[in-house]
Amino acid sequence: MTPPFKTRITDLYGIRLPVIASGLMWLADPVYVAAVARAGLIGFMTAASFPNVQALREGIRRCRELSAGKPFGVNIMIRVSRDGTDRVNPLIDAAIDEGVKFVETAGNNPEAYIRRLKDAGITVLHKVPGVLRYVKKAESLGADAVTVIGAEAGGHPGIEPVGSMVAGAAAARAVKIPVILAGGIGSGEQLVAALALGAEGVAMGTRFLVAEEIWAHRQYKERLVAAAETDTTLLLQSMRNTQRALKTPHVAMIQQLEKSDPVDTAAILPHIMGTVGRKAYETGDVEKAMLSCGQGVVFADKIEPLAAIVDRIEAEARVAMARLLSLRGDGT
Ligand SMILES: Cc1cc2nc3c(=O)[nH]c(=O)nc-3n(C[C@H](O)[C@H](O)[C@H](O)COP(=O)(O)O)c2cc1C
Numbered sequence: 001m002t003p004p005f006k007t008r009i010t011d012l013y014g015i016r017l018p019v020i021a022s023g024l025m026w027l028a029d030p031v032y033v034a035a036v037a038r039a040g041l042i043g044f045m046t047a048a049s050f051p052n053v054q055a056l057r058e059g060i061r062r063c064r065e066l067s068a069g070k071p072f073g074v075n076i077m078i079r080v081s082r083d084g085t086d087r088v089n090p091l092i093d094a095a096i097d098e099g100v101k102f103v104e105t106a107g108n109n110p111e112a113y114i115r116r117l118k119d120a121g122i123t124v125l126h127k128v129p130g131v132l133r134y135v136k137k138a139e140s141l142g143a144d145a146v147t148v149i150g151a152e153a154g155g156h157p158g159i160e161p162v163g164s165m166v167a168g169a170a171a172a173r174a175v176k177i178p179v180i181l182a183g184g185i186g187s188g189e190q191l192v193a194a195l196a197l198g199a200e201g202v203a204m205g206t207r208f209l210v211a212e213e214i215w216a217h218r219q220y221k222e223r224l225v226a227a228a229e230t231d232t233t234l235l236l237q238s239m240r241n242t243q244r245a246l247k248t249p250h251v252a253m254i255q256q257l258e259k260s261d262p263v264d265t266a267a268i269l270p271h272i273m274g275t276v277g278r279k280a281y282e283t284g285d286v287e288k289a290m291l292s293c294g295q296g297v298v299f300a301d302k303i304e305p306l307a308a309i310v311d312r313i314e315a316e317a318r319v320a321m322a323r324l325l326s327l328r329g330d331g332t
Pocket of ligand 1: 024025106149204292293
């Protein structure tokens, strides 16, 4: 069947649908990212999930073996180092040495790294919250494309979250590089809407968490399937590190701690450590952790193979597109 859409994003990555599977801490591993690749999309393996650089190198090789020659990428978190240790360049070294062609950067300004990546022939997608000055900055730094994160997103929607409907349309007007919209997007109808806004693709995180290839405990996925669009909440605004996570007793406890004045950051930190989340993914004991989750969880309605999720998104997008065309007022 002819692909339903051709955009600069499908061309950039050589993918079947303009849909990106963004980095997922602990979860976007070689098995998941390769499943995304085999389903005809591009996924980004989260470098920060690996215990060290050697493990990342092995992860890249494993992903290549599993990907059947299809494109995949690596997600690199740009960290501002407090102790002067360079935690980013070693990851970039690994990506370059291992022949990675696509990188997604996120977290901070990639200025210090983008030239190196580009000189190595790597296509750079930079991810920013839906604030225009960040979107424009990504373009001015030479990113090949920019992902714009709206307020509905799981993970970090930015300190001043802007809804996806506003963020996507404003970003598409503001820059010439292709815009990928993310944040609460989990259906084919939304993909068509994002294209109408001027974006050339969408990124999804939450929608894919219920894929069979995600290694986390089944109980976690069942919790997501049962979740409504109101079952997520924003927290950590007090630390200027706003996150959207699944509503759990653990999250409510952190929100309570945030109410103290002044905020006792030291009391909060142990509860938001990544290892707490990883344990919940392992055990399925979701209620004892802060787990990133977006409002698009409402679309994560079934545990099934990643390829089946992608097929459904494509079918929904085709129907939405046909419906739009049927609404044309000139009868053509
Ligand atoms: C469980 C989870 C873990 C995430 N981990 C990361 C991460 O390590 N690095 C990153 O750049 N983004 C991370 N994100 C954000 C996603 O890459 C993506 O931007 C976001 O999920 C898009 O919004 P959506 O969840 O509404 O689809 C994470 C999101 C989720 C839901």
